Amino acid sequence: xxxxxxxxxxxxxxxxxxxxxxxxxxxxxxxxxxxxxxxxxxxxxxxxxxxxxxxxxxxxxxxxxxxxxxxxxxxxxxxxxxxxxxxxxxxxxxxxxxxxxxxxxxxxxxxxxxxxxxxxxxxxxxxxxxxxxxxxxxxxxxxxxxxxxxxxxxxxxxxxxxxxxxxxxxxxxxxxxxxxxxxxxxxxxxxxxxxxxxxxxxxxxxxxxxxxxxxxxxxxxxxxxxxxxxxxxxxxxxxxxxxxxxxxxxxxxxxxxxxxxxxxxxxxxxxxxxxxxxxxxxxxxxxxxxxxxxxxxxxxxxxxxxxxxxxxxxxxxxxxxxxxxxxxxxxxxxxxxxxxxxxxxxxxxxxxxxxxxxxxxxxxxxxxxxxxxxxxxxxxxxxxxxxxxxxxxxxxxxxxxxxxxxxxxxxxxxxxxxxxxxxxxxxxxxxxxxxxxxxxxxxxxxxxxxxxxxxxxxxxxxxxxxxxxxxxxxxxxxxxxxxxxxxxxxxxxxxxxxxxxxxxxxxxxxxxxxxxxxxxxxxxxxxxxxxxxxxxxxxxxxxxxxxxxxxxxxxxxxxxxxxxxxxxxxxxxxxxxxxxxxxxxxxxxxxxxxxxxxxxxxxxxxxxxxxxxxxxxxxxxxxxxxxxxxxxxxxxxxxxxxxxxxxxxxxxxxxxxxxxxxxxxxxxxxxxxxxxxxxxxxxxxxxxxxxxxxxxxxxxxxxxxxxxxxxxxxxxxxxxxxxxxxxxxxxxxxxxxxxxxxxxxxxxxxxxxxxxxxxxxxxxxxxxxxxxxxxxxxxxxxxxxxxxxxxxxxxxxxxxx
Numbered sequence: 074x075x076x077x078x079x080x081x082x083x084x085x086x087x088x089x090x091x092x093x094x095x096x097x098x099x100x101x102x103x104x105x106x107x108x109x110x111x112x113x114x115x116x117x118x119x120x121x122x123x124x125x126x127x128x129x130x131x132x133x134x135x136x137x138x139x140x141x142x143x144x145x146x147x148x149x150x151x152x153x154x155x156x157x158x159x160x161x162x163x164x165x166x167x168x169x170x171x172x173x174x175x176x177x178x179x180x181x182x183x184x185x186x187x188x189x190x191x192x193x194x195x196x197x198x199x200x201x202x203x204x205x206x207x208x209x210x211x212x213x214x215x216x217x218x219x220x221x222x223x224x225x226x227x228x229x230x231x232x233x234x235x236x237x238x239x240x241x242x243x244x245x246x247x248x249x250x251x252x253x254x255x256x257x258x259x260x261x262x263x264x265x266x267x268x269x270x271x272x273x274x275x276x277x278x279x280x281x282x283x284x285x286x287x288x289x290x291x292x293x294x295x296x297x298x299x300x301x302x303x304x305x306x307x308x309x310x311x312x313x314x315x316x317x318x319x320x321x322x323x324x325x326x327x328x329x330x331x332x333x334x335x336x337x338x339x340x341x342x343x344x345x346x347x348x349x350x351x352x353x354x355x356x357x358x359x360x361x362x363x364x365x366x367x368x369x370x371x372x373x374x375x376x377x378x379x380x381x382x383x384x385x386x387x388x389x390x391x392x393x394x395x396x397x398x399x400x401x402x403x404x405x406x407x408x409x410x411x412x413x414x415x416x417x418x419x420x421x422x423x424x425x426x427x428x429x430x431x432x433x434x435x436x437x438x439x440x441x442x443x444x445x446x447x448x449x450x451x452x453x454x455x456x457x458x459x460x461x462x463x464x465x466x467x468x469x470x471x472x473x474x475x476x477x478x479x480x481x482x483x484x485x486x487x488x489x490x491x492x493x494x495x496x497x498x499x500x501x502x503x504x505x506x507x508x509x510x511x512x513x514x515x516x517x518x519x520x521x522x523x524x525x526x527x528x529x530x531x532x533x534x535x536x537x538x539x540x541x542x543x544x545x546x547x548x549x550x551x552x553x554x555x556x557x558x559x560x561x562x563x564x565x566x567x568x569x570x571x572x573x574x575x576x577x578x579x580x581x582x583x584x585x586x587x588x589x590x591x592x593x594x595x596x597x598x599x600x601x602x603x604x605x606x607x608x609x610x611x612x613x614x615x616x617x618x619x620x621x622x623x624x625x626x627x628x629x630x631x632x633x634x635x636x637x638x639x640x641x642x643x644x645x646x647x648x649x650x651x652x653x654x655x656x657x658x659x660x661x662x663x664x665x666x667x668x669x670x671x672x673x674x675x676x677x678x679x680x681x682x683x684x685x686x687x688x689x690x691x692x693x694x695x696x697x698x699x700x701x702x703x704x705x706x707x708x709x710x711x712x713x714x715x716x717x718x719x720x721x722x723x724x725x726x727x728x729x730x731x732x733x734x735x736x737x738x739x740x741x742x743x744x745x746x747x748x749x750x751x752x753x754x755x756x757x758x759x760x761x762x763x764x765x766x767x768x769x770x771x772x773x774x775x776x777x778x779x780x781x782x783x784x785x786x787x788x789x790x791x792x793x794x795x796x797x798x799x800x801x802x803x804x805x806x807x808x809x810x811x812x813x814x815x816x817x818x819x820x821x822x823x824x825x826x827x828x829x830x831x832x833x834x835x836x837x838x839x840x841x842x843x844x845x846x847x848x849x850x851x852x853x854x855x856x857x858x859x860x861x862x863x864x865x866x867x868x869x870x871x872x873x874x
Contacts, residue, residue, distance in 0.1 A: 085196045085209070086127070088175040094159065096152065099145075101161065103170055104129075111175050111195075116304070118147045119165040120317060123177065125195050125301040127206055132300070133505055137515045138275050138547040140323035166307055179305060181268060188270055188307065189213075189263065192291050195301050203510065208276070208301040211293035214285040218265045219680045220292065221311075221670065222579045223282060224258030224544075225556055227251055227568040230575060230668055230683050232261065232284045239280045241514050241543045243485035243492050245558040246592045249568055255483065255557045256544045257514040258579045259294070260322075262314050267675060269308035271318050276302060277514045277545065298510055311578075311674050312663070319580040319662030323550035326525075328659055329583065330536045331785035332402055332757040333476070333553070334651055335364030336641045337614035338625065339404075339587075342371035345385035346392050352625060353401050357755060361626050361638045362645045364756045366396060367478065367616070368405045376444035377412050379419055379464050393473040400756030404476035404538070405468065409484050409520050410440065410447030419464060423450060428457045433497035433508070440486035440494070449484060449494075452519035453512055454501035461520075462527035469531035476538035477524050479552070482517035483543045517543025518551075525551035535786050540612070544581065553583035553612045561590025561621075566603050567684075567698050573610050574686050577664035578671055583655075585612030594621035597629035598700055598735065604637050605738040606696040608644040609688045611651070611665050636736045642753045647692075649749040649765060649780060654689040656781035656797075665689065673710050676726065682708050691746035691778065692717075695731070695739040704732040705739065713744035715770045720831050742768070744832075745776025747800045747811070758785060763824045764861070769811065771832040772804045783819050794819045807835045811869040828869065829859040835873030843867055 088109040095102050103111040108129040114122040124131070149164040161168040166188075167180040176191040192213045197206040220232040227249055228235060239257040247254050259274040261282065272294070274280060280296040287293075294303075304321060308314045338356070343349045349366060356363040374380040381389050393403045411420050411429070423429050429448035430438040437448050450457050468474045486493055493513065500512035509516075521541035528537035539552040548554070556572045559565045569586035576584040588607040589595045594617075595603065604626075607613050617624035626637040657663040664671065667687035669679035685695040685707055693714060695707040709725035716723065716731075717740035723729065731739040742748060748768040754760050765780075780798040783790035795817040803810040809830070840847040842862055852860035862869060 083199060085198055087193070087196045091159075091170070091172045091175065094154070099147070099150070101152065101159075103159065103175060105175060109175065109195075111170070113161065113168070113170070115147050115150055115161070115163060116143075116145055116321075117317070118149065118163040119307040119313075120321065121161075121166065121168060121305045123301075123303055123305065125208070127197055135503060135505055136275050137277070137503075137518060138273075138322050138545060140321070140547065140550060142323065143321045179270075179307075181307075181309065186266065186268065188265065188268055189305070192293075197301070200298065203298060203508075205298050207295060207297055208299065209293065209295035210274075210301055210303065211291050214290050214292040215265050218263060218285075218292075219670070220261050220263055220284045221668070222258070222261040222271070222575065224256040224260075224579045224581070225254055225572045225576055227254065227572060230571060230670070231681055232282075234284060234286055236281065236283045236286045239282070239514065241483045241517060241545070243481070243483045246560050247557065248560075249564055255542055256554075256576075258544070258546050258576075258581065260318055260546055260579055262311055262578065263292075264311060264670070264674060264680065267309070269311040269314050269674060271304075271306035271308075271314040273304040273306065273318055273321065273546065274302070275304065275546070276300065277511055279510070279513075311671050312667070315578055315580060315664055315671065316662035319549070319664075322547040322580055324659050324662050325583065326550050327536055327788070328652075328655055328783075328790065329538060329553070331648065331652055332364040333538045334611070334648060334655070335613070335757050336362055336608075336644060337365040337367065337404070337612075338363055339367035339614055339616040340369065340624065341617070341619045342369035343367070344371045344382075346387070349392070349396070353396060353399055355625070355627060357399060359627055359634065359638070360755065361634075362641050362753065362755050364400065365402045365404050365476065365614075367614075368403065370406055370408070370443050372405060375412065377414065377417055377419070378407050378410075379468060380417075390472045397473065400759055402475035403473070404478055404540075405474050406478045406480055407524065408442060408479070408481040409449050409452075409516075410442035410444060410481065411450065412444035413439070413446045413448060420448070422460070423448065426456075426460065428454070428460060430494070430498050430500065432495070433499060438494055438498045440484075441488050442481060442486065450520075451500055452516060452523055453503060455503065457501075458519065458523035458526065461523040462530060465524070465527035465531050469528060475532070475535075476540070477528055478540045479517070479521050479524055480542050482520045482541060484516050515545045517541055518545045518548045521548055521552045534788065536788070546580070549581040549583065553585075554581065555584065555612060555614065555616075556586045558591045559587050561593040561595035561599065561617075563599060563698060563700060565590055566599065566606065566696070569603070569610075570606055570686070570696055570698070571683060574666050574668045577666040578668060580662070580664075582658050582665040583611045585610040585614055587614070587616040589615055589617060589624045591616055591618050592621075595624070597633040600624070600629060601633050601636050601735060602697050604640050606694075608640045609692075609694045611655070613644060639736065640738075645754055646750045646752070647748075648751055648757070649782065650689060650692070652785075653749070653779055653781040657779075669708065669710055676711060678708060679710065691743040691748065693741040693743070697733050697738060703734050704730060706730050707739050709741065713772060714741040715744060715831055716740075717742055722832055742770050742831075743776070744770055745772030745774065745802050745804065746770050747778035747802060749780045761822045763822050764827055765823055765864075766827040766829060767800070769802065769809070769828060769830050771809060771830065771834065772802065773806065774804060776802045778802070782821055782823075790819070793817060796821060807873050809833070809871045813867055813869075823864045825861050826864055826866075827859060827861055829857070830871070831858070833858060833871070833873065837871055837873045839872040841868075841870040841872070
């Protein structure tokens with residue numbers, strides 16, 4: 074007879090003293106008396122991985138987040154045993170492991186300053202409901218320490234004093250401080266005493282982060298299952314932390330096609346075909362540039378994925394071709410829910426091959442989405458992903474669709490309390506079978522991956538373009554993303570600005586918001602201000618629910634239309650600059666948008682700024698986020714800056730008032746910058762561009778700028794057919810020298826540069842190009858301060874008095 078029915082609650086458990094240590098090349102193992110093992114891997118001099126088990130053995134080491142292309146290797150490694158600790162030294166870090174309790178302390182190897190230390194360190198609690206452990210880590214939070222990152226959280230950039238949950242969630246009309254929402258990116262950057270480090274907690278279970286909220290001197294993170302498995306990434310520059318995290322979890326696998334960086338128009342939904350044509354024709358009639366038109370769920374037959382409603386779209390291939398002739402690329406939506414319909418080929422194939430997710434006891438996971446009752450593919454099974462990729466053949470290769478938009482892939486399920494799958498749904502997880510508790514946060518990522526692989530296959534030799542709503546760390550390898558179902562409100566304009574910056578500092582730069590708001594209807598002023606922000610986001614798309622009125626650029630009044638056109642044209646003029654920053658992202662992992670703290674962490678004022686951001690390395694943007702504003706106060710970073718609109722030079726390191734009536738936005742260019750600009754086009758590659766304008770902003774001193782170019786699509790750039798120009802500007806009191814160095818084998822249609830000088834402090838008396846005097850009569854330097862030069866110049870020397 075069993076009399077005791079009470080569970081023995083053991084509470085938090087902790088490692089005891091180390092009893093064994095061994096080393097296997099770059100991996101160190103520390104075993105404690107109570108069978109805890111710490112596996113410490115030296116990934117790089119500045120990257121250490123900490124992985125713990127409480128059972129004496131580790132599960133199969135597998136991660137969807139870590140890319141196989143991640144950099145590894147170190148320059149120096151030394152392990153010393155001392156009386157109370159083990160000391161691991163690389164060229165960047167010194168790590169102490171306490172013999173008493175496995176606690177970790179990390180120091181800068183150069184100046185021996187403390188960077189990060191365990192408080193309670195690793196501890197765990199047995200999970201009686203599911204088995205395994207709730208794994209926990211707590212670290213000391215130092216005075217003045219700040220925290221950034223964590224993906225799409227709609228809160229102020231500095232996370233100090235807040236707590237968050239990572240559980241990918243369909244969050245229609247979320248608001249400021251809503252949590253959790255669409256993304257789960259368990260990576261944050263700490264900034265302590267002007268030294269920056271990152272922690273990536275690679276655990277896909279429901280996880281939590283507390284940034285000194287519960288206890289003011291403690292930062293902690295924990296998960297409801299899985300391993301305590303985290304990477305420590307040292308800077309000391311925040312930009313290096315973000316770049317190294319991006320290297321670890323993956324840079325985009327290729328550059329986007331340039332058209333994907335143009336302006337996109339979307340609505341739920343444009344149908345029938347005549348409505349689509351009406352909208353696209355109006356863009357061309359009004360001369361508002363646009364590259365992509367989107368078809369939401371109503372293009373399908375009864376919301377069945379990979380089908381067309383032939384009443385609305387009788388000949389999709391012809392329509393897509395005709396749109397293409399006008400310069401429009403067609404992007405269509407694809408959701409994960411497959412309608413239960415035995416006359417539907419996609420459903421029948423999935424059923425026959427056992428590709429759908431199942432509940433714990435064997436029945437298929439059934440849930441209601443737009444088509445009604447659906448089954449859902451298990452995208453964690455490589456065979457299912459291969460099948461899913463193949464389904465895109467007709468849409469992409471035969472019909473000519475150029476992009477795919479994955480929605481509802483949290484996965485979202487209607488009419489159930491938790492809005493997603495139950496915990497007991499089973500997944501293959503790459504041959505590591507698990508429940509939905511583990512797979513939930515990566516389900517959308519794996520759907521996006523399968524979609525990307527399909528587009529890459531059938532778009533070839535062009536580049537694929539995919540968008541996803543749900544994401545986990547590493548999704549940036551495959552797709553762009555947007556911030557989900559926002560609202561037409563001034564609050565959401567603020568949120569959009571924050572989220573795009575935060576995603577960029579979380580390794581995911583190709584991001585935008587639904588410009589104007591998805592839910593409800595913006596007034597013209599809000600729409601205008603949102604466009605002014607949105608054209609400086611890497612992904613630029615207007616989208617709305619359609620329930621509350623129209624949201625095209627001409628849907629308000631003529632004044633709004635003129636301003637919107639002006640800013641979309643500016644987007645297209647700046648495309649060579651944006652494309653260059655994308656190349657930097659793909660090449661180096663450098664974020665496209667940089668919050669001011671990422672740009673200048675030495676200035677303490679930047680740690681608490683939220684509105685201003687850098688667009689690339691040389692353009693400062695600050696949106697106007699309140700109605701009836703004719704300007705705003707903003708913080709200008711240290712250095713000299715040119716007001717884009719009037720060339721006024723301001724000295725940074727301070728807050729100041731900036732005029733910005735409804736047709737303007739605070740926009741500044743870094744002194745010394747050389748900004749490349751295209752002529753206005755109605756869509757990418759509409760014109761054969763033989764001249765690019767170089768906007769040169771004078772600086773007394775030196776500044777480097779770059780310009781990357783290639784064929785704007787395809788993969789030839791990976792074979793060396795690209796053009797990378799480095800411009801070195803040297804400014805003196807009475808002269809400016811610009812040196813150009815070009816590498817790469819790409820030969821474009823470019824023949825000349827129009828060079829425009831801003832802020833020259835002298836009257837030009839002499840011009841030399843490649844050491845040859847050019848008569849002033851041939852140029853107009855003292856009129857418009859501009860001149861035309863061959864694109865092949867190597868040195869331009871402007872002399873004055």
